[in-house]
Amino acid sequence: MKYIDEFQDPALARRLLDDIAGTVTRPWSVMEVCGGQTHSIIRHGIDQLLPGNIELIHGPGCPVCVTPLEVIDKALEIASRPGVVFCSFGDMLRVPGSGRDLFRVKSDGGDVRVVYSPLDALRIAQRTPDRQVVFFGVGFETTAPAIAMAAHQAKRLEVRNFSLLVSHVRVPPAIEAIMRSPDCRVQAFLAAGHVCSVMGTLEYPALADTHKVPIVVTGFEPLDILEGIRRAVRQLERGEHRVENAYPRAVRPQGNPVALSVLREVFTTTDRAWRGIGTIPGSGWRLTDAYRDYDAEHRFEVADVATAEPAVCRSGEVLQGLVKPHECAAFGTACTPRTPLGATMVSSEGACAAYYLYRRLATPRTEETASVD
Ligand code: SF4
Numbered sequence: 001m002k003y004i005d006e007f008q009d010p011a012l013a014r015r016l017l018d019d020i021a022g023t024v025t026r027p028w029s030v031m032e033v034c035g036g037q038t039h040s041i042i043r044h045g046i047d048q049l050l051p052g053n054i055e056l057i058h059g060p061g062c063p064v065c066v067t068p069l070e071v072i073d074k075a076l077e078i079a080s081r082p083g084v085v086f087c088s089f090g091d092m093l094r095v096p097g098s099g100r101d102l103f104r105v106k107s108d109g110g111d112v113r114v115v116y117s118p119l120d121a122l123r124i125a126q127r128t129p130d131r132q133v134v135f136f137g138v139g140f141e142t143t144a145p146a147i148a149m150a151a152h153q154a155k156r157l158e159v160r161n162f163s164l165l166v167s168h169v170r171v172p173p174a175i176e177a178i179m180r181s182p183d184c185r186v187q188a189f190l191a192a193g194h195v196c197s198v199m200g201t202l203e204y205p206a207l208a209d210t211h212k213v214p215i216v217v218t219g220f221e222p223l224d225i226l227e228g229i230r231r232a233v234r235q236l237e238r239g240e241h242r243v244e245n246a247y248p249r250a251v252r253p254q255g256n257p258v259a260l261s262v263l264r265e266v267f268t269t270t271d272r273a274w275r276g277i278g279t280i281p282g283s284g285w286r287l288t289d290a291y292r293d294y295d296a297e298h299r300f301e302v303a304d305v306a307t308a309e310p311a312v313c314r315s316g317e318v319l320q321g322l323v324k325p326h327e328c329a330a331f332g333t334a335c336t337p338r339t340p341l342g343a344t345m346v347s348s349e350g351a352c353a354a355y356y357l358y359r360r361l362a363t364p365r366t367e368e369t370a371s372v373d
Contacts, residue, residue, distance in 0.1 A: 007221030008044075016226040017049055020233055027053040028236050029185045030229060031178070031321055033171060034192035035062030035349030036220050042354040044222045046229075054233065057185065057321030058354075060174055061192055063139040064091050064347035065319060066274045071167045072097035074302040075136050078165060079105045079112050081300065085128065087121035088136040089143075090114040095346050118150035118164075125154070125162035134296045137166040141195045144168050144285060145259035148266035151287065151294050163296040166286055169272055171195050172203045173283035179211040183322055188232035190218040190225070193247035198263075200255025204243040212241045219247040266291055275343055276316020315342035318351050325352040325360070332361055 032038055038058045041047050047056045060066050076097045079086035086102070093102040093114065106112040111131075115121050118135045125133035137147040147164060154162045171192060178184055191204065196217045208215045214235035218228030228246045235242060245251050265288070272284025287295045296302075313335070314328040325331050325344065335341040337353055344350035355361075 004221065007219070007223040009223065012223055013049075013226055016223065016230055020054070020226070020230050021051045023230070023237055024051050024053055024233050025237060027055070028187050028233060029055045029057055029321075030188045030190060030232050031057040031059045031186040032190040032218070032225070032228075033059040033061040033175070034190075034195070034220075035065065035347070035351070035354075036194075037061070037190060037192065037218065037225060038351050039349060039354045040220050040222065040225055042358045042360060046222060046225055050229065054229065056229075058318070058324075058351040059178070059189075059321060060274060060277065060319040061140070061171070062319075062344065062347050062349035062351070063143070063169065064095055065315065065343040065350045066169055066277070067092075067095070067138050067167050067343065068273045068275045069097060070273070071138075071165070072101075074297065075102065075165055076100065076105055077302050078134055078296060078300045079110045080108075081132075083131055085111045085113060085121075085124055085131050085133045086136070087113050087115045087118075087124065087133060089116075089138070091348055092136055092138060094340070095343055096340060118147045119153065122150050122154055122159060122162055125159050126157070129161055131161060132299075133162050134300075135162075135164050137164045137168060140169055140171060140192070141199045141263075142192075142197075144267065145198060145256075145263055148262045151266045151291050152262055154294055155291065160293075163294050163299050164287065165296040166267075167272070168267065168285040169274065170269070170283050170285065171199075172207060173280050174274070175207055175215075176211075177277070177280045177283070178320060179207070179213060181320065183320070186213070186321060188214040188216070188236055190228040190232065191215050191243075193217055193219040193224070193250055196245075196247070196251040196255070198256050198259050200260075201243055201245060201251065201253045202255075208241050208243050214241050215243045217243070217245045217247050217251050219250065274319070276313075276319050310341050313342035315344040315350075315352070318344050325355040328352070332356060 121135040216228045216231045267285035268288045270286040273279045317323045340346035345352040
């Protein structure tokens with residue numbers, strides 16, 4: 001299969017691993033930002049194949065995981081109201097709020113629907129003008145353009161029974177927050193390639209410069225990730241801190257101008273709370289004042305819902321790379337994908353779910369298991 005098999009070639013992987021092993025001379029910690037990269041790393045055992053002195057830290061790049069509990073609770077409240085059709089991507093339905101999830105709302109009679117695009121939700125609104133149709137807009141810069149386009153179209157077509165519950169987050173402010181944390185152990189970043197395919201790379205040089213940290217834009221297949229690690233380690237060993245694009249087949253420095261145009265029209269940056277981490281200044285998007293009428297929080301007056309995370313859950317530390325999932329006492333016992341206590345277990349991109357799915361039930365790394373010979 002073109003463009004997949006080529007990036008999973010074992011012989012090329014071997015060469016990249018040998019190159020990394022021949023370059024590294026001391027311990028380094030590299031954070032992969034994206035949950036999709038985390039799953040690829042764990043699924044293919046990349047962390048176990050690397051030399052023992054390279055640690056991969058799993059970052060906060062899973063959109064479901066970082067959506068705060070209070071936003072889930074707002075979604076549950078809106079979805080429970082009579083006359084509402086609540087539309088969402090499928091991965092949000094199993095995310096528990098304070099007491100239940102959207103599946104439970106649906107089984108209790110709520111009209112909760114899985115859609116594959118926010119434009120599908122807009123079409124539902126056009127077909128059912130007597131109902132209020134709400135789309136749950138969650139995610140990073142990758143999903144935001146489609147959601148912005150739905151808002152743009154709703155306004156252009158004057159569809160007044162459509163609104164968006166928006167909880168979008170942005171990667172660069174999260175990198176900034178991670179680097180400013182007193183507990184930060186990250187020495188280099190693998191930036192998320194799909195985010196950069198939309199946004200470009202122009203926000204990253206200032207971060208690399210300020211924090212003296214290499215940032216390598218990286219894809220998702222095993223060879224992409226190994227190449228990202230190879231470049232990051234090479235920079236670290238040389239004492240460099242530049243932005244490199246190791247995903248040029250998808251990423252241009254200026255990003256996608258069409259997507260950026262609609263994003264700028266519909267969204268403006270705002271402070272955003274990240275689950276388990278707290279509020280990061282400028283890390284989110286909200287609808288601009290011109291689109292306020294399409295803001296579900298405003299329309300349904302749910303802006304003041306406040307909730308608390310389960311005390312046992314350490315997903316905040318997992319999301320910051322401070323602990324590995326299996327270091328949580330609830331991992332694999334009280335907390336499993338069937339009984340998730342935190343979003344990092346419920347989401348298909350969450351680090352806890354990846355560790356459970358690929359049976360990383362205890363600390364797997366030793367010098368012996370890390371050997372590539
Ligand atoms: S294993 Fe479960 S309880 Fe522990 S940090 Fe992960 S999601 Fe939270």
